Amino acid sequence: MNIHFAHPMYLWALLGLIIPLWMHFYHRKAAKFLYYSDLSWLEKIHQEGKGLKQIQKIWLLLARLISLFFLILGFANPLGPISFSKTSQSNLILYVDNNPAQVLAARKTFLTKSTSLPASPNGQAHLFFNDFESQDFELKAWPQIREQWNQRGPGLEPIKASQILTHAQQIAEENQQEPLLYWFSDFPKNKSLPSFPTKGSYVLQTFQGINSDNVFVDSVHLSHKFIRPNTSYEVIVRMKNGGTKLANKRQISLYLNDFMMATQSVILEPNESTELRFPFSLAKSGVYRAKLMSDDPVVFDNSFYFMLQSSEPRNIYVVGNAQNLEKVFEKEEFFEFKSIQASEILPAHLPEDAFVCLVGVEGRTATDWKALNTWVSQGHSLAIIPSQGPTEAILQDMNRFFAGTGKQLAQTSQSELPVQQVSTRQSFFQEIVTKKSLNRASKLWTSKPLWEWNPGNETLISWMNGKPFLEKISLGLGSVFLFSSHVLNQQDGFNKHGLFLPVWHEMVLSSGLSPVLHQRITSQGIEIKASADFVYQSADKSLLSWQKQGQNFIPEQNWLGKSWLCRIPQTMMQDLRSGANGFIDAQVGGKAMATFALNYPKEFSQLATYSEKELEEHYEGQKQVSIRHDVPTGLGESNPRTSWALLCFGLALFFFLVEMALVLWNSRSSRTSPVNR
Numbered sequence: 266m267n268i269h270f271a272h273p274m275y276l277w278a279l280l281g282l283i284i285p286l287w288m289h290f291y292h293r294k295a296a297k298f299l300y301y302s303d304l305s306w307l308e309k310i311h312q313e314g315k316g317l318k319q320i321q322k323i324w325l326l327l328a329r330l331i332s333l334f335f336l337i338l339g340f341a342n343p344l345g346p347i348s349f350s351k352t353s354q355s356n357l358i359l360y361v362d363n364n365p366a367q368v369l370a371a372r373k374t375f376l377t378k379s380t381s382l383p384a385s386p387n388g389q390a391h392l393f394f395n396d397f398e399s400q401d402f403e404l405k406a407w408p409q410i411r412e413q414w415n416q417r418g419p420g421l422e423p424i425k426a427s428q429i430l431t432h433a434q435q436i437a438e439e440n441q442q443e444p445l446l447y448w449f450s451d452f453p454k455n456k457s458l459p460s461f462p463t464k465g466s467y468v469l470q471t472f473q474g475i476n477s478d479n480v481f482v483d484s485v486h487l488s489h490k491f492i493r494p495n496t497s498y499e500v501i502v503r504m505k506n507g508g509t510k511l512a513n514k515r516q517i518s519l520y521l522n523d524f525m526m527a528t529q530s531v532i533l534e535p536n537e538s539t540e541l542r543f544p545f546s547l548a549k550s551g552v553y554r555a556k557l558m559s560d561d562p563v564v565f566d567n568s569f570y571f572m573l574q575s576s577e578p579r580n581i582y583v584v585g586n587a588q589n590l591e592k593v594f595e596k597e598e599f600f601e602f603k604s605i606q607a608s609e610i611l612p613a614h615l616p617e618d619a620f621v622c623l624v625g626v627e628g629r630t631a632t633d634w635k636a637l638n639t640w641v642s643q644g645h646s647l648a649i650i651p652s653q654g655p656t657e658a659i660l661q662d663m664n665r666f667f668a669g670t671g672k673q674l675a676q677t678s679q680s681e682l683p684v685q686q687v688s689t690r691q692s693f694f695q696e697i698v699t700k701k702s703l704n705r706a707s708k709l710w711t712s713k714p715l716w717e718w719n720p721g722n723e724t725l726i727s728w729m730n731g732k733p734f735l736e737k738i739s740l741g742l743g744s745v746f747l748f749s750s751h752v753l754n755q756q757d758g759f760n761k762h763g764l765f766l767p768v769w770h771e772m773v774l775s776s777g778l779s780p781v782l783h784q785r786i787t788s789q790g791i792e793i794k795a796s797a798d799f800v801y802q803s804a805d806k807s808l809l810s811w812q813k814q815g816q817n818f819i820p821e822q823n824w825l826g827k828s829w830l831c832r833i834p835q836t837m838m839q840d841l842r843s844g845a846n847g848f849i850d851a852q853v854g855g856k857a858m859a860t861f862a863l864n865y866p867k868e869f870s871q872l873a874t875y876s877e878k879e880l881e882e883h884y885e886g887q888k889q890v891s892i893r894h895d896v897p898t899g900l901g902e903s904n905p906r907t908s909w910a911l912l913c914f915g916l917a918l919f920f921f922l923v924e925m926a927l928v929l930w931n932s933r934s935s936r937t938s939p940v941n942r
Contacts, residue, residue, distance in 0.1 A: 469890065650751060810852055
């Protein structure tokens, strides 16, 4: 008979049966003679048959040993089959959604759910979490599953329902069975409910939802893109209530280097947003550690971390005939103007925040355009100004340069055209409006278009015929400001217009590095750039470590040539006290490479979940989907088992009573069997 024990360690206590055996044989020593001086005192002796006495002692010993034997077995909890006929079941698959909102905000509920799992060590199941790529997919016994569940921290890798179902299908196909999947989740409403195939069985196990308000930071930006020291600006914060209750007068505070700058309160209905403005001023250049603190009950996302820094002077590099462009920037101390050769437009030769203006597109080879495309795609900004009507060969090079953007440049036969009235509602012109009234610039100008293309969403200035005069085109991580006329020509209408200078200033300033620096956790990893003087030697000598609140972490990392691509360390994710968000110092051999601010993704702060009733209504009519509160006993076993502990305790009690009866009978027979001397 195939019997398993839930607590096999207790079986070591069976060695204790040696003690009553030893005591029994110890008392059966040889008889001794006792000498008395006067036998007259011995009036009576009790005499009984030797055989009967020995039988009683043997049965007493057996009853005692059997009673102790079953008592020990009861504590070991033997698990026997419910029936002795072999059954075949599908391999059970468990998916546990360990998102931060559940694990950090409602960890007690998360852990309590694991107690509904069977206790039988004979039962097995496949188990995976949100970060299932690092998990072992072999069958695990229920005690091991409970242990992994209870030790699991938040999984920061967003996982799609299709990935879970695909993985369950793969396991089932390997075992030539249909999938049997138990899906443990709070089923958040910011994700669509999974669509299950018709084959297989799918059981939804719901965690108890979090019924609370939860105010979190949706986005942060500044009132101005260029931050000068000792100048007043505003941090514009978009707050959202991702909870299920009204957020009533929740306090939001802005801190700079742990000094509280300002506090405001918000009243938000569930899923409602609002915008707050916090004034600030940076006294000197450098990086400031800033954070926004809220006081709602869901504390894991109550701190939003970001960095603030004064803007560095912007470098403007012009390739070609700059003509009067230098005069546009000469009166501003935050602009540094320089003429360069086309061969210098390489990442190794230019600062990270350089703004390059290409005047004229003639004489560029295919290699030049490829190098320019690579440079812009890495996150840089480029302005292109045609100097004369393009040839067919130039248009082919340009269209290859803009391949993938949807832009198609062509020649135009148009003579001079007027431009349309500039819309001040565009974000590009908002800062221009605050600095300069457009009354003087309201008069239209005329220019001669040299080429044309189809307009896009970021067309800044248009001709009267609807074609772009100036458009900002995204190319990889960077952007291109493309003009359709030679705006630097002295006879061009734009060159003499009041918008000429502020538009150029805004193009340069808006393409600079953001003064607000923060990152959100992403499954793609976090890129950390090396310092300019860093020389990579080897994986061991150039190992990047993270310092956070006095703790040292080693992330999984790959060297990309000028930066590291890192994944959040598991030890940091599972730290339930501070979590993975916060300020992190990246170092190599004690030398600082970067300091960055890390925050949870916005979707983790949404608490609204589907109720069991909503789930039942959604899956109504789908027989393969069911909703249960616990996992049935014996699930995951090829031959389901039940506990025999109660039976063992009953037998132990029975033989203990037999032992007591033998003791009483032996005592009574000894008193009622006198023999006179």
